[in-house]
Amino acid sequence: MKIGILKEQKKGEKRVAISPNIAKQLISKGFEILVEDDAGKASSYKNSNYTEVGATVEKRGVIFKEGQILVKINPFDEDDLKLIDSNHILMSQLFHISNKELVNAIAAKGATAFSMDAMPRITRAQDMDVLSSQNNLAGYKAVIRGAYEMTKIFPLMMTAAGTITPSRVLIYGVGVAGLQAIATAKRLGAVVEATDIRMETKEQAESLGAKFISVDNTGEEKAEGGYAKEASEDYVKRQKEAVNQSLFKADLVITTAMVPGRKSPVLITKEQVEQMKGGAVIVDLAAAQGGNCELSKMDETVIANDVKIIGTTIAPESVATNASDLYGKNMYNFLVHLVNKEGAFNWDLEEEITDGTLIVHEGKIRKN
Template identity: 75%
Template sequence: MKIGILKDHKKGERRVAISPKISKQLISKGFEVLVEKDAGLNASFKNSDYEENGVTVESRAVVFKDADILIKINPFDEEDLKLIDNHHILISQLYHKSNTKLIHDIAEKGATAFSLDAMPRISRAQEMDVLSSQSNLAGYKAVILGAYEMTKIFPLMMTAAGTITPSRVLIFGVGVAGLQAIATAKRLGAIVEATDIRLETKEQAESLGAKFITVDGDTGDASEDGYAKVASEEYKQKQKEAVNKSLFEADLVITTAMVPGRKSPVLITEDQVKQMKNGAVIVDLAAAQGGNCSLSKLNKTVIENGVKIIGTTIAPESVSTNASDLFAKNIYNFISHLTEEAQFKWDFEDEITFGTCIVKEGIIKQNGIENG
């Protein structure tokens, strides 16, 4: 089978789905690999890097025509759909729960599609989980961005002119991004606090040196398939009261709380922002889904009462070489799981195949359940 690596044309995207090194590993498994010309340039991979690893560099039209498996990072768009037909197997982040028109369009083409963001949160799928690998980088970059935007330094510093006290960092959400943010901020010398609806994350946060803010009356029953559930209004109010003291003292706040397929929960209101320190910075990683701060705007910086609110995905595009390497390894592991001797096994008894195959030869499936 032939694998086609497509250039992502989404504005701001700098990653590529498969790196030259992983291309070589796929070829060793019996696949032929084609890459769209210049697909990896923004991730510092030249066309010649692919060619040296046995990959054929082709035009976009030829990749679509010749490849059986088409891989990209972001959802396939209208221009892609014009070139897709019933022999194609598509692999990308389709966000199928909120992108139903795309799913129906793919089905009308008679194609097959796997959605990487539908990967089940089970231990044996961790090596295929692009959300985790990319969120790890996002957590790191959130701290670096915050450090750049702050008017203070992170560590305690004792000088002849006096002592500089360490900055205080508060992190909402102790998932993959939050844990990496904790670790990075601690390495830079900050005092770090964290909070999460999932009580089981307390030990993880504390193991990295953060103080965990516990909400009184929390039952700990707040995790579902590795993701946070939607919190009750009562819990949100209790959390707000519990974190206010830390929020109002924080120099940097990083919010990472997202619920798959839903709007991001609002954790910081306009009223709370007005009570924060002048010069504080909020980096809202959930801005693409509405934001954890009510004032966040995606890809914009808002200043309210002296507080700088940066709405972003911090997308790992800013570290595109590392992000592409990790994404590519996830893809390699995923394809290895789905295939045997370079052919798909189509084992729908398997939880990973069952969960990620959204369309099979024109038949729409939601979490592996046929509905058409």
């Protein structure tokens, strides 16, 4: 089968769905790789890097005409849909729960679509989980961005002129991004605290050296499949009371709390920001879904009460080379899982990974 690697059209996106290294591995498995011209350029991958491993570089129209499996990172857009037909198998992050118009449009074309962000969080699928691989980088980059924006350094430093006390970092959400943020901030020498509705994350946070701020979650729905549930109003109130002391002392706050398919929960209100230290920085990784800070604006830096609030996803496009290679490895493992020894799709709709990710099959919507 021919895999078409499309150039990402989203503004600011620097990643590519499959790196040359992963393209080489797919070719060794019998796939033919077609790469859109300059698809990997922003990730520091030249066209020649692809051709050297056996891939063919083509114009965009040719990719759609000849490619059977079309791969992207971001959802397919209107321009893509004009070129899609019933023979195509689409693979990207579709965010199908909140992107129903796209799902309907793909179905209307009679195409088939897998959503990489719908990967079940089970042990067998860990090496296919793009949310984990990309969020891992996001957690790292959030700390680096915060360190750049702060007016203080992270570590304790004893000098002839006096002692510099370590910065205090508070992290909301101990998922993949949060754990990496904890580890990175600790390596840089900060005092780190963290909180999460999922009490099972306490041990993980503490194992990386963070103090876990516990909030009794009795009566809250348990998390399923590794994803956090939306918290009740009562829990949010109790969390604020428990975390406020740390929030008001923090030099850097990183928020990572997102609920799939829903608006991000507001964890830091305008009133709380007004009580924070002057010079503090908030890096809100949930800004694309509304933000964990009430004042966050996507792709903007808002200054309120001398607190700098950075609304971002720190989408891994900022470390595009590593992000592309990891995303590509996820894609490789997924494709190898889906395809049989003869190079054809298994289409085992009762198998958990296939069932969870196959959103549209031959024009029929399976997941809403």
